[in-house]
Amino acid sequence: MSKLIDGNIYLLDLSQSKSASDIVFDLSRFLDTEESSNKRICLKLGKVDLNQAQILSVKSLINSRESALVSLETLSKQTEAAALAIGLIINKTQDSSSEEIEVPEKEYIKAEDAPELVQQAEEQEGVVEEAETKTEEEADVSNELDVIFDDDKKMEKMINSLEANNVYSEKNGTIDIDIPESEYTKEDKEIDEFSTKYIKQTLRSGQLINCEGNLVIIGDCHSGCEINAGGDVTVWGTLNGIVHAGCYGNTKARVRALKLNPIQIRIAGLFSRKPDGGNVILVDKSNEYTPEEARIINNEIVVFKMND
Amino acid sequence: MTGRVIVITSGKGGVGKTTSNANIGAALAKNGHSVVLIDTDIGLRNLDLLLGLENRIVYTLVDVVEGRCKLKQALVKDKKYPNLCLLAAAQTRDKTSVNAEQVKEITDELKKDFDFILVDCPAGIEQGFQNAVAGASEAIVVTTPEMSAVRDADRIIGLLEAKEEIKSYKLLLNRVRPSMIKSKDMMSVEDVVNILSCDLIGIIPEDTGIITSTNKGEPIVHDDKSLASKAYRNVARRIEGEEIPFLDIDEPQDIISKIKKFVMGLKR
Numbered sequence: 001m002s003k004l005i006d007g008n009i010y011l012l013d014l015s016q017s018k019s020a021s022d023i024v025f026d027l028s029r030f031l032d033t034e035e036s037s038n039k040r041i042c043l044k045l046g047k048v049d050l051n052q053a054q055i056l057s058v059k060s061l062i063n064s065r066e067s068a069l070v071s072l073e074t075l076s077k078q079t080e081a082a083a084l085a086i087g088l089i090i091n092k093t094q095d096s097s098s099e100e101i102e103v104p105e106k107e108y109i110k111a112e113d114a115p116e117l118v119q120q121a122e123e124q125e126g127v128v129e130e131a132e133t134k135t136e137e138e139a140d141v142s143n144e145l146d147v148i149f150d151d152d153k154k155m156e157k158m159i160n161s162l163e164a165n166n167v168y169s170e171k172n173g174t175i176d177i178d179i180p181e182s183e184y185t186k187e188d189k190e191i192d193e194f195s196t197k198y199i200k201q202t203l204r205s206g207q208l209i210n211c212e213g214n215l216v217i218i219g220d221c222h223s224g225c226e227i228n229a230g231g232d233v234t235v236w237g238t239l240n241g242i243v244h245a246g247c248y249g250n251t252k253a254r255v256r257a258l259k260l261n262p263i264q265i266r267i268a269g270l271f272s273r274k275p276d277g278g279n280v281i282l283v284d285k286s287n288e289y290t291p292e293e294a295r296i297i298n299n300e301i302v303v304f305k306m307n308d
Numbered sequence: 309m310t311g312r313v314i315v316i317t318s319g320k321g322g323v324g325k326t327t328s329n330a331n332i333g334a335a336l337a338k339n340g341h342s343v344v345l346i347d348t349d350i351g352l353r354n355l356d357l358l359l360g361l362e363n364r365i366v367y368t369l370v371d372v373v374e375g376r377c378k379l380k381q382a383l384v385k386d387k388k389y390p391n392l393c394l395l396a397a398a399q400t401r402d403k404t405s406v407n408a409e410q411v412k413e414i415t416d417e418l419k420k421d422f423d424f425i426l427v428d429c430p431a432g433i434e435q436g437f438q439n440a441v442a443g444a445s446e447a448i449v450v451t452t453p454e455m456s457a458v459r460d461a462d463r464i465i466g467l468l469e470a471k472e473e474i475k476s477y478k479l480l481l482n483r484v485r486p487s488m489i490k491s492k493d494m495m496s497v498e499d500v501v502n503i504l505s506c507d508l509i510g511i512i513p514e515d516t517g518i519i520t521s522t523n524k525g526e527p528i529v530h531d532d533k534s535l536a537s538k539a540y541r542n543v544a545r546r547i548e549g550e551e552i553p554f555l556d557i558d559e560p561q562d563i564i565s566k567i568k569k570f571v572m573g574l575k576r
Binding site for chain 2: 205206207208223224225226263264271273274276277278279280
């Protein structure tokens with residue numbers, strides 16, 4: 001129910017309590033314990049409506065143990081208003097019960113269907129290049145800072161991804177090959193920091209690849225396979241499965257393939273799906289490959305032809 | 309609201325469990341009920357393909373069980389009927405990723421919001437089957453008029469009878485070919501019913517339209533003309549409680565065969 005976050009800050013979860021008296025009861029049970037004195041307490045409340053007097057009494061109850069109420073989390077608007085009136089900090093929580101279904105309603109856009117987006121993309125790239133050349137010194141400093149901050153984030157991500165990998169690697173049908181890291185240079189600096197993993201095989205339905213950095217697959221990816229990578233995904237072949245590039249939130253990640261026809265493309269937090277159509281994949285007997293690349297432009301996943 | 313949880317199972321693979329599930333579900337949705345289809349065939353999922361929803365799946369049954377998403381987030385709405393939902397199975401995992409209690413929890417949760425919960429059972433009698441039947445109170449056993457399928461169906465009925473939670477089970481005879489029955493190359497409907505001593509809920513004729521519908525990703529019940537579609541819609545109405553005579557799939561084309569049929573009927 002309660003969790004020590006850092007040093008003397010406690011997060012006390014009372015979101016299961018159904019009424020004001022429940023809250024007081026649960027709270028006093030916690031305050032009876034040794035560890036509750038001299039702490040800063042963050043309270044998490046559920047949908048219970050509390051008025052100012054009730055919040056004040058909760059506060060004084062906490063103060064009686066020489067602890068302090070630092071912030072409140074609540075789903076009730078009344079409680080929120082009352083707490084604000086007293087001067088408490090409100091941590092925003094989302095009402096998870098009313099979360100809408102996140103379905104990739106958007107289809108991915110082909111660049112030739114949206115020339116204005118292409119133009120925007122070109123303009124954006126131009127602006128970025130100019131900015132970089134002008135403030136080279138500033139950029140260096142900020143890059144260093146970024147690296148420092150990034151390292152922490154990267155560690156977190158790595159730990160998360162390791163955990164995720166452990167879960168999956170116990171199961172059959174999962175490939176988790178450790179291929180020596182290798183250098184892969186590109187204009188995009190953020191992506192460049194990742195290591196690159198090479199996979200030389202055909203990925204079939206049900207096979208799952210998780211990778212922290214960039215991923216290069218030399219072979220086809222059949223529909224039903226799933227590819228998750230922290231950086232770019234490049235497929236030297238046909239891509240039919242589900243692909244997630246920049247799966248830790250990198251919006252600059254890209255997906256490219258000789259034949260790009262995936263069920264879903266996910267980049268960072270964006271989803272897009274293949275246009276509705278039949279299930280039958282007609283065998284394309286022609287050897288004409290038009291390499292394509294998908295990336296985010298204006299919060300939309302756009303597929304570009306890479307023929308120039 | 310307490311919905312009915314119906315498991316669609318067969319024992320043998322390839323007899324049409326998933327097809328029946330998609331079509332009965334779509335037919336029930338067409339009649340205005342709220343329906344959710346659960347695919348428990350983890351690792352070999354196909355129900356999404358038949359409904360044409362493959363490209364919309366973000367979260368699966370395994371994600372729900374492992375707490376990565378809320379149950380409601382994992383429900384994928386059908387393109388045609390918004391009152392038809394799909395809870396897809398994970399493709400990159402296997403049957404041991406979930407257990408019977410977890411499936412039961414999910415069906416109990418869904419019962420509150422939906423009229424019908426149709427559980428698509430994987431082939432076999434192992435963990436996957438145990439998972440699928442866990443939350444169900446009714447069962448539909450799909451079989452074809454072939455000895456191997458009938459024997460497997462018999463085994464499944466035995467297992468279902470041993471489960472206290474399964475209150476009733478019905479037989480769905482699929483891929484029936486009237487012409488072959490006539491020429492005595494195929495077991496007749498009566499033969500199968502006699503062997504299995506189980507009530508029928510429907511007879512579905514063999515229909516090439518099924519293959520087309522799978523390729524297109526649309527259940528065949530959307531096609532009003534097809535005979536299989538009519539048969540599936542009748543099954544849905546029988547599930548609703550209506551009493552409808554079985555479809556005469558043996559539609560004689562000429563007068564001579566009509567007379568023949570009449571005479572054969574008299575002989576019996």
